[in-house]
Amino acid sequence: MKTLFLTTALIFFALLTNAQQYMQMTTVESVVPGGFGRSRLITTDDKGSEQEIDLENFFSLVGINFGNIRNNDKIITSKISDLVKEGWELSNVTSGVYSADKSTGIFITRYIFKKP
Numbered sequence: 143m144k145t146l147f148l149t150t151a152l153i154f155f156a157l158l159t160n161a162q163q164y165m166q167m168t169t170v171e172s173v174v175p176g177g178f179g180r181s182r183l184i185t186t187d188d189k190g191s192e193q194e195i196d197l198e199n200f201f202s203l204v205g206i207n208f209g210n211i212r213n214n215d216k217i218i219t220s221k222i223s224d225l226v227k228e229g230w231e232l233s234n235v236t237s238g239v240y241s242a243d244k245s246t247g248i249f250i251t252r253y254i255f256k257k258p
Contacts, residue, residue, distance in 0.1 A: 163188045167253040169218055172199045174246050230255040
């Protein structure tokens with residue numbers, strides 16, 4: 143009887159330690175002429191806590207701004223690197239585009255991280 147109890151307890155403990163945590167990071171990058179859009183990096187952990195970081199818009203007053211795109215890439219890459227250093231593993235990436243017309247829109251990318 144003790145062996146059955148001990149075996150059951152070990153299996154239960156193994157299942158508990160096998161549970162994974164998930165975190166979602168979403169980038170919303172605005173494509174609005176004149177730099178009037180809003181771009182953000184939003185991180186949500188498995189407890190629902192959110193962190194929001196401002197990103198630059200793709201366009202400035204003079205058109206597409208490659209400096210802003212480079213800065214966004216640095217911020218996003220830095221955040222991913224920080225999460226990996228904390229033990230998170232990038233599990234899935236999904237992207238999409240929304241545009242109400244030909245002059246405005248947003249790029250959305252969702253990054254799913256998991257931690258055993």
